[in-house]
Amino acid sequence: MSVKVLTANRLTDGEAVWLGANGDWLDHIDGALVARHAEAAAALEEAGKAAIRSNLVIDVNVIDVEERGEHLYPVRLRERIRQLGPTVRLDLGKQAEKPAANAA
């Protein structure tokens, strides 16, 4: 079943980030605050609007993810690529920082 998390790009360097349970923006999707029902998703939307006003991040979006064990797996390929980095340059992006499954 798909649930939702809030993602954005960090203002200073444009890096993809996800909203964590403690309100911080995380560099990796695992640990993101998961919305499991409509009210929680609406709260994420509100958090997104507040985040834009706070000028920490830009391009804020609620996205669908699946919970796979301890990991969160974005439903759309676009978001899986954002999560990892270019599939054609495994030496770049977040995939280069820590071992992770290929996006494709």
Add this chain to the structure above:
Amino acid sequence: MYRYDEFDHAFVSARVEQFKDQVERRLAGELTEEQFRPLRLMNGVYLQLHAYMLRVAIPYGTLSARQMRKLAHIARTYDRGYGHFTTRQNLQYNWPALKDMPKVLDELAEVEMHALQTSGNCIRNVTADHFAGAAADEIADPRPYAEILRQWSSMHPEFSYLPRKFKIAVTGAERDRAAIQVHDIGLHLKKNEAGEIGFAVYVGGGQGRTPMVAKKIRDFLPVEDLLTYTTAIMRVYNLNGRRDNKYKARIKILVHETGTEELTRQVEIEWLALKNSDLKLPQTDVDAIDSYFRPPHLPQRPEGWSALASARKADHAFAAWVDQNVTPHKNPDYGVVTISLKPIGGIPGDATDAQMDLVADIAEQFSQDEIRVSHEQNLILPHVAIADLRIVYDLLLTDGLATANAGLITDIISCPGLDYCALATARSIPVAQRISERFADPARQADIGELKLKISGCINACGHHHVGHIGILGVEKKGEELYQISLGGSGDEICTIGDITGRGFSSEEIVDAIETIVDRYLEVRTDKEETFLAAYRRLGAAPFKDALYSEAANAA
């Protein structure tokens, strides 16, 4: 090459200072993203999937060695050690931080470069034939006119908020290497019966979601009227172009909806009022710009031909490279060298900082300090003596830059696609890589002959798929990447938009599908002289569709 005058320097420096202040205010939270976004876009700063992207303008694709070294330095210092040359003859950095942008723009300004008008609804970087000033078949160098257009259109107050972006291309030869008929305005330099230079003017071409071939609205426009006539076109577009619907806002839609005859009439009326205005180009001004683009002094080097003959005999790989990547120069002792940025299995258009430095060194020593970027995502050394081809080849070999595939099936144009681009709906680079690997065998490529394969990862068509002899468009369908094929497109002087074959192919199927098309071409061509495009034009889509879909049906 054109060199900045005091005005150019002051203008670019002022813009860098202005943007520096805007970035500082954004980072301090004094500007919202809504306020800042149009400002950053005016300075070439986009937001993509992983980071910001900076698009640097390379006017009419011309670079000096010093400029190329600066691009390499920026890649190394502020990015991840590479840049991506685009189908608009520009360079994109994929990873710069916002806080570094002012420093990068400062560095660019040091070498007379900038990122202005590489985004936004303005007149974008003017493009030109990448063989300009060198090609044997050229009537006149298009770059002086592209430069005049650049100066006129930079920060033009009337045309900074057009209904949509606006692209102008100029070619100076009968063979159109600048794809002018898929531009908003295409200018074809030609001579009239009196031997005077002027332009055939095309309007309303473009790719994207509604591809259209431009309409010729004037067969011969004298040079002195370049700006008056262009302004007339811009005014008609600015006034009547649709602002209610982003997807119908390009001039191609205006031309289509108004009709060529009526639009031409409107332009001509507007032109009458402008024809004798201050915009009329004095010959002295044209000459002044032209002087920057005078052909370099090329010493006689006749010894090259015998050396070339023996070098060719001794090394088949070198001979293949000369045959494929060296084009005739105006001076018979020289050649125009295409440096392929399409190594087998590589990322089309990407170059590392070390490769950029190497190209700069070679250009300085062996090509009169000149480099060009082609819209086909390759680099060009425009003035290489035949006598120096062997040493240039050997130097290119040292860093993987001597792939002998210019114009062949592995010389694929590909947009960044979903690996980088926020607008993309499917990946394009991995498809290009797999096709390149499938057709890697040089003998097979040579047998197939000229075949332009172009891939876009979304309907915006940055990968020019509509004018690919074989075009591939990646879309997202039910959460999966799906690739649609079109055939018979061409961006040259006989410009055509490709025909979609039918249902699309999955990522797993697409390379086999391309091979099926190519194999069918090899079966049906009259002989080796008949190119893929010629065969398609003779036979139409039927044999290829038959091969694609009946075979697919058989397999299923």
